Amino acid sequence: MSDRLEAVLADAVPRVCAAAxxxxxxxxxxxxxxxxxxxxxxxxAGGTLAADRPPARLDSIFDLASVSKLCTTVVLLRLAEEGRLGLDEPVAHWIPGTDPRITPRRLLTHTAGLPPIRRIDRELPGADAAARMAAMVRTPIGHPVGGPYLYSDVGMVMAGRLAELAGGAPLDALVRTRITDVLGLADTGYRPARADRVAATECKAERPGPGCVRGEVHDETAYALGGVAGHAGVFATAGDLLAFGEMLRRGGGPVLRPHSVAEMTRDQGAGGAPFRHGLGVRIGDPGIVGPLDGAYGHSGFTGTSLVIDPARRLTVVLLTNAVHPVRGRDGIRELRHAVASEALRLVDLNR
Structure with a gap:
């Protein structure tokens, strides 16, 4: 344990998040x-305190939200290594009717011209997950293809579906066989079997059952798609996510080849973003890297983030439930920066 890191988290709990x-x-x-x-x-949602308030522990499980996009990215890169798809081939090869300009690379750099979100749960309230997915991948282009950058959950949902078609298996199975089984990440995956170690997220009136969401995905679109989607839905412990990040920092083995990680973390030239963009990762995102300039990673709406700094040999994981009991709380950016600053201090201490 770290007294300084403990102090950083203690300053944020429960002001920024209930657990960290x-x-x-x-x-x-x-x-x-x-x-x-x-x-x-x-x-x-009114903030009534629960009678039973289990403490957060190092092995607690959190909804990663958009950090899940890194799993989708790694699966697609692994499938590319296996020769099952090409990063620059039309997605229409696998999803007929898709605009031929859409490629896996453009999906992973958010330059495919697809809209940011699509509330398919509201559009098709009585449909099943398969029908909703079919509608999602038929979402028409509404913005310039090739850039500028436009963050799109819709595009990452399509990326996840592409992985399923090219990989011949559901996305959760692909994440398991290509990532979590390989790395021994026993607590990482979609749709946790048990909720007792999982941090609660938002209290949602439209979800069945009392209390706040716990043990099922917070994201509405992922929930409408059955809990498994390319943009959200993965749950993990901090230790598992650290092992995933270390795999990337070390060059990919045994999950990816070094050239795939190099391509993933290379600036892909997507203009219009407040950071550089690789394949599925943000490079130098001011929202999460703090003083770790040049580091890459991703954040999640629930209050999660993974930051990897190869130059300083650092991997930084922060898992919170900043949307519990409601979204829109202040301070998560400052908490991410404080944790990154502590990481930099530890590096400087050992120089």
């Missing part, structure tokens, strides 16, 4: 770890 876990790895070893808060603090 952070891990910092330097030179391949855990340099600091901390957990604070409660997995379930509230019973309703």
């Amino acid at each position: 876990v952070a891990l910092i790895a330097a030179n391949g070893s855990v340099a600091a770890s901390a957990a604070a808060g409660e997995l379930v603090r509230y019973t309703d």
Whole structure:
């Protein structure tokens, strides 16, 4: 444990989030770890305190939200290594009727011209997940193809469906066989079997059952698609996510080849973003890297982030449930920066 990292989290809980876990790895070893808060603090959107408030622990499980996009990206890169698809071939090869200008590369750089979101749950309230997915991948282009950058969950949903068609298996199975089984990540995957170790997220009136969402995906579109989607839905512990990040920092083995990680983390030239963009990853995103200039990674709407800094040999994980009991709370950016600053301090100490 780290007294300084514990203090950073304690300052944010419960003001920013009800629960938080952070891990910092330097030179391949855990340099600091901390957990604070409660997995379930509230019973309703009004902030009524729960009678049972289990403490957050280092092995608690969080909804990664858009950090899930990194899993989709790695699966697609692995399928490309296997010769099952090409990063610059038309997605229409697999999804007939798709605009021929859409390619896996454009999906992963958010330059395919697809809209940011599509609330398919509201459009097709009585449909099943398969029908909703079919509608999602038929979403028409509404913006310039090839750029500028426009963050699109719709595009990543299409990327996940592309992976299923090219890989010949559901996305959750592909993530398991291509990533989690290979790395031994026992607590990472879609649709957790049990909720007792999972941090609660938002209290949603439209979801069945009392209390706040716990053990099922927070994202409405992923929920409408059955809990498995290319843009959201993965749950993990901080330790598992750290191992995933370290895999990328070390060059990909045993999941990816070094050239795939190099391509993933190369600036792909997507203009119009406040950061550089690789394949599925943001490079130098000011929202998450803080003082770790040049680091790459991704954030999640629930209050999660993974930052990888190869130059400093750092991997930084922050998992929170900043949307519990409601979204829109302030301070998550500052918390991410504070954790990144502590990581930089630890590196400077050992120089």
